[in-house]
Amino acid sequence: xxxxxxxxxxxxxxxxxxxxxxxxxxxxxxxxxxxxxxxxxxxxxxxxxxxxxxxxxxxxxxxxxxxxxxxxxxxxxxxxxxxxxxxxxxxxxxxxxxxxxxxxxxxxxxxxxxxxxxxxxxxxxxxxxxxxxxxxxxxxxxxxxxxxxxxxxxxxxxxxxxxxxxxxxxxxxxxxxxxxxxxxxxxxxxxxxxxxxxxxxxxxxxxxxxxxxxxxxx
Numbered sequence: 098x099x100x101x102x103x104x105x106x107x108x109x110x111x112x113x114x115x116x117x118x119x120x121x122x123x124x125x126x127x128x129x130x131x132x133x134x135x136x137x138x139x140x141x142x143x144x145x146x147x148x149x150x151x152x153x154x155x156x157x158x159x160x161x162x163x164x165x166x167x168x169x170x171x172x173x174x175x176x177x178x179x180x181x182x183x184x185x186x187x188x189x190x191x192x193x194x195x196x197x198x199x200x201x202x203x204x205x206x207x208x209x210x211x212x213x214x215x216x217x218x219x220x221x222x223x224x225x226x227x228x229x230x231x232x233x234x235x236x237x238x239x240x241x242x243x244x245x246x247x248x249x250x251x252x253x254x255x256x257x258x259x260x261x262x263x264x265x266x267x268x269x270x271x272x273x274x275x276x277x278x279x280x281x282x283x284x285x286x287x288x289x290x291x292x293x294x295x296x297x298x299x300x301x302x303x304x305x306x307x308x309x310x311x312x313x314x315x
């Protein structure tokens with residue numbers, strides 16, 4: 098609510114939000130027994146219309162410490178982007194995220210956090226010379242970002258491989274459905290909804306990184 102108070106909200110809206118978030122409690126039922134009520138003093142009511150907006154407000158002040166570094170957020174995914182010229186700041190930036198989380202009644206889950214270093218082919222191998230910013234954060238060769246596989250050489254090869262494997266499974270499922278009597282038009286409808294939908298998902302974001310070999314495979 099301290100962060101809500103910094104917004105230019107009408108008093109009645111602020112008061113309504115505060116009233117909505119206050120006085121929530123929970124209990125546990127097990128083996129016919131019900132525990133006593135315990136007040137909820139943190140979090141947002143899951144599934145409520147206020148949830149997404151509250152999350153955005155709560156994380157709005159999570160910003161990089163160094164000029165040139167960028168933080169991007171989507172739902173509960175957060176990405177810290179550090180250019181090569183600022184690579185020496187990566188440890189400080191991760192420590193800053195940890196401190197921010199602690200100050201906001203949260204905790205950075207290092208086991209679910211990963212680091213990826215992008216490099217050109219002429220610099221192959223040099224990416225591993227710098228130590229990770231945190232020993233608990235694993236350095237990986239590729240990340241799945243909103244359903245798109247991004248590798249450390251910024252090619253679409255890994256994503257295309259994953260895509261084709263998934264589509265092969267879908268085509269097998271379609272053959273099974275046809276064998277069980279699904280009509281031709283229905284098979285086409287399912288194909289367009291499932292296979293074509295998967296092939297074109299986020300295509301403007303990754304197709305420009307495809308090689309000629311990737312296009313042939315597709």
